[in-house]
Amino acid sequence: MKALLRESFYLSLLLCLCFINQSFGATDTITTTHFLKDGGDNVASTGGIFEMGFFSPGNSKNCYVGMWYKNISVRTVVLVANREAPLTGGSGILKVNKPGILVLVNGTNHVVWSSNTSKSVHDPVAQLLDSGNLVVKQAEVYLSSWKNDEDPASGDSTYHCDPSGYPQNILKKGSDVVYRSGPWNGRSFSGNQNTREGSSYTFGVYSSKTEVYFGYNLTTSILVRLTLSHNGVLQVWTWGDGDQGWIPFLLIPADNCDMYKLCGTYGSCNSQDSPECGCLDKFVPNNSDAWKRKDWSGGCVRRTELNCLQEDVFLKYSHIKLPDTRNSWSNMTDTRRMQEYLL
Secondary structure, X not given: OOOEOOOOOOOOOOOOOEEOOOOOOHHHEEOOOOXXXXXXXXXXXXXXXXXXXXXXXXXXXXXXXXXXXXXXXXXXXEEEOOOOOOEOOOOOEEEEOOOOOEEEEOOOOOEEEEXXXXXXXXXXXXXXXXXXXXXXXOOOOOEEEEEEOOEEEEEEEEEEEEOOOOOEEEEEEOOEEEEXXXXXXXXXXXXXXXXXXXXXXXXXXXXXXXXXXXXXXXXXXXXXXXXXXXXXXXXXXXXXXXXXXXXXXXXXXXXXXXXXXXXXXXXXXXXXXXXXXXXXXXXXXXXXXXXXXXXXXXXXXXXXXXXXXXXXXXXXXXXXXXXXXXXXXXXXXXXXXXXXXHO
16 A cells, blocks of 8 residues: 655555546446445445445534445544535535536535546546545645544644655644654654564655655555544554554654654753753753753753864764754765865
């Protein structure tokens, strides 16, 4: 299963909607004549991995078009099409019109939601794939939380990639940055070693002058999903056939050291230390009194001013999250040449 984030790292194994000019079996398609109806048959992907239909979360009386895993015991919704525009009276119909736009109408044929694409397609067909892809591509893609467990409308928390500088994943609560992954180092995000490749999956970051995206390749026998809760917790889960439940694999933020700017500029954080925050070598707290109160937000400053005419050199640090790159530039050169350039 592959999920791509273009212009933003959307570490998700969730959905994309494909409009294609081919003919497929009736069970996995919505066409201009074959609709998805509330209370009718659902649409399933050919391999039986995903199913799409109408549902109501929890005790909510609102109705939504969603997608979930078809063959597991716990209904797990991974996409909600009309999350900002619920059906309140039932009798919904999801169909594809002639220009190739996916639309949801209510009992009076009023359009409640549409895919809002301007691209015309001849003989349009919307197909649910075994990859779970179900949404029209857009310029900026990000993961957003639900408002609560019964309201899938967009909540305050978002997870996306900021492509400025060297791209990295950013978790926000409203407009405030809560967590950043650190930039990609070729094998993993520098602030999260759990994003290394495993035996059952491979992934990487790919960039060009026009796009940046992060992709996963998984074996089809494994179900993996990424969720962002309404309280701002990001989790990766795998399905356990033995337990018949979702098993947490990755939690972000995992501890205080994951919190954005906890130790300030030139500070370093180690959750095994007490206190967690310290200064890099040759640096001291900017405000000693605040530091004693465990207010580390002021960060650290150089013990002595930098003087490039003397014997100042670079110090090597390993196994750390690299600094925020959003206001930086990157140069793919070796360390020695970079030192010569900067000194």
